Amino acid sequence: MSQSHDNEVLIIQGGRVIDPATGIDGVRTVVVRDGRVAEVAERLEAPRDARVIDARGRWVTPGFVDLHVHLREPGHEYKETVETGSRAAAAGGFTAVCAMPNTVPANDNASVTELILARAAAAGLARVYPLGCITRGRKGEELAEYGELKAAGCVAVTDDGSPVASAALMRRALEYAQAFGLPVAVHEEDLLLVGKGVMNEGPPATRLGLTGNPAQAEEVMVVRDLALAELTGGRLHFCHLSAAGSVRAVREAKRRGLPVTAEVSPHHLTLSDEDVAASDYDTDLKMNPPLRSAADVRAVQEGLADGTIDAIATDHAPHAVEDKKVEFDAAANGIIGLETAFPVVAELCRRGILSERRLVEALTAGACRCFGIPGGTLAVGAVADVAVLDPNAEWAVDPEKLCSRARNTPWKGRRLRGRATHTVLGGRLVHEWSAR
């Protein structure tokens, strides 16, 4: 993979530019100069010394932004590091990722935030926006120091991996975060309702003889926190929504004008508990929240299409082989998703469930809006974070060949259609792929 220099001129020619932020959807040529978008023109003669990317037949979009990625560093570098995670992001067309704070130690202080940012800068493959913890050590007892976290560079706070069980504490978090303009991102599950559940409660779980985790375990917390958001005026963001009831509640809240946002993962948009049943207890289909019923899948698809859900976020959760190569009950929750996100969700476009524009929006401007992250656009003057994607390129998912250090993907061995062929970060080419 060759890297271009920042002050070179880069021409991305002849592709279909889809930039919901500026409303452009059509064949254009994008000119990148000095790390910024210089021009988006209908017709352009490329200057002789410019580097040209032939984007004919491809999409040209703002670099994707992933609101929910577990980079595992510090503490679990054997699963993934900031560098390997950034590489996986670039390979998937992502130019920015939000790093979850369930590291070891947890990111509840400036030192860990600074470490993550330093590693990201050193890798130089994607922008990393850290999230800080809602509570110290993610223990759900005391508030973390939001002022310090914000000053260090966090864009939001979350205890992801765990819910905030105490409504009183959640209320205080929503209030206190407002002093620093931080959204509060929540992982919704009522732990007591979930109990020992390992997959969605329903007929497939019954057939497999696995303890179920009902969709309402997510819904009751969503409803609770929407009420608290109303009480406090706080900025609430729902991570990885999976249940129809959750979507319904968020839709109604937005209709009432509450400033809440939500994300959904590619796997919750396309896989269901039936897939788990058909997989012979494949632990690469085990995650939290679990894959839900077909009705829930339809509900989140509708929610994404109608804007109830603002963004697609992968919840990229790398695990080592030994964490997954155990019986279903004992396996760690989570799957990787940065490199497979685009083809998986592009399938929804092909099936007519989602427009291409909406898909791109959910991965760019829609995501940026949730946490107030800059970018997500190809407007002239914007920083040149660009993805060039071939929506038709077919490729086989070989876990060994992925950029991520981890292998836990449910699409292993499958042929997917759609791939990022070039990823440009601040005018620099950080990823290039061609079909063999």
Add this chain to the structure above:
Amino acid sequence: MIGRHRHLLSLEAYSREEILQILDLAVSMKEVLSRPVKKVPSLRGKSVVNLFFETSTRTRSSFEIAAKILSADALNWTASGSSVTKGETLLDTARNLEAMRPDVLVVRHAAGGAPSFLARHVACSVVSAGDGAHEHPTQGLLDCFTIREKLGSLEGKVVAIVGDISHSRVARSDVHSMTKLGARVRLCGPPTMIPKGAEALGATVHHDLREAVRGADAVIMLRIQHERIGDPLIPNTREYSKYWGLNVRKTAEWLKPEAVILHPGPINRGVELSSDVADGPHSLILDQVQNGVAVRMAVLYLLAGGSGESARAKEGLTP
């Protein structure tokens, strides 16, 4: 009596004129404190009973000193080690004490409205020394007095109150009295410490300290209690101090040169105020303590200095 009041339970119930009456009298009372013989015979033969269900050495001592300077007899009664621990109700305790014919009951209690409850059931005058998060009227009065003494008047002045407003009875008393005297009050603190309906008290709400103190004539810093188990309002005092505490640099850069700083005490040095600021040129904290005695003298004089019989005989007057 103070105006039509037999009791001092809240400043919300007092009119601007009644508040000014107390403050003007407190000027004369303060002069007594500067004499070689700090005693006047005005309340000779009267008794003031301090009924404190919450610990407080400073407020209780202040009332005691005020009573004694006026030659009244002062009796202290504290909740621990007394009939309350044996399960006696608030009312029974007060009634038993009242049978000994005190002229004024000074009451501090953790439950908002407790002094008001007592006032309905006893014949003597009741002064609230603080009830829950409701009010601390004499503190509000002495804060008004202190600012007025230094700045001349509260009319048109901007006063910022910083801290845990939601749990502060001092803040409420300050807001009520100062707005009645014509000041504009700003309430400041982290969002977790500003109660719903704060604006309805008549003040504006700010979360940014710098904004709140900009152009303020007086800044009142409240004590932070981090010891709230189960309902943490802030992550720790370190972050509180960084964003809502005053140190020398912030004082020099953000406050008017003539601005004054108050604190009801006791101070958490290094949290709300750095030591340099607490002991520095803007601080009126020690004046507050002295003024507290003068203000309490004025209140006791007005309530107990009349003939008890004629006051009690006038039933139907608002307490």
Add this chain to the structure above:
Amino acid sequence: MNAEAVERTVRRMALEILERARGAGVQDGLSFIGIRRGGVHLAERLRAEIGKATRMAAPMGTLDIALYRDDLAQRGVAPVVGPTDIPFALEGRTIVLADDVLYTGRTVRAALDEIVDFGRPRQVWLAVLVDRGGRELPIAADFVGARLAVPENEDVQVRWREAGAPEDGVVVRGRREP
């Protein structure tokens, strides 16, 4: 008494005070304390007159006796308290305590109690513009402007230019029913 008479009387009192002070050798320690509010004006005028003769300004203080009244228990409402200001030490001084009207003597009794709380003067001389009799305590003035026998149902009012009256005067009128 009309304005001219008041002025004449005050001047005469001032001369008497100065004479006694010189006779006792205490003219240097003369100080004036006026009982609020009428006594203050008398004290200031006496001080000014004496000052003309001695070419010195004697110290001046004002006293409010509200906190020392003996009738607090009888009144329905606590009396209004005015400012007291005695900006000099009393030790060794001859205090001329001034009030405009001497009646029951209780005001002077309260003033003496209060003075004693400030310090121990060498001696206190009482100067009053009008002595109307009706004493309830054994108090007598050292310097009297005029003695008037006034029935109990009537008031003696002293009007002072300094207090805003159009001209000085002493007026006797029926007491208004409360």
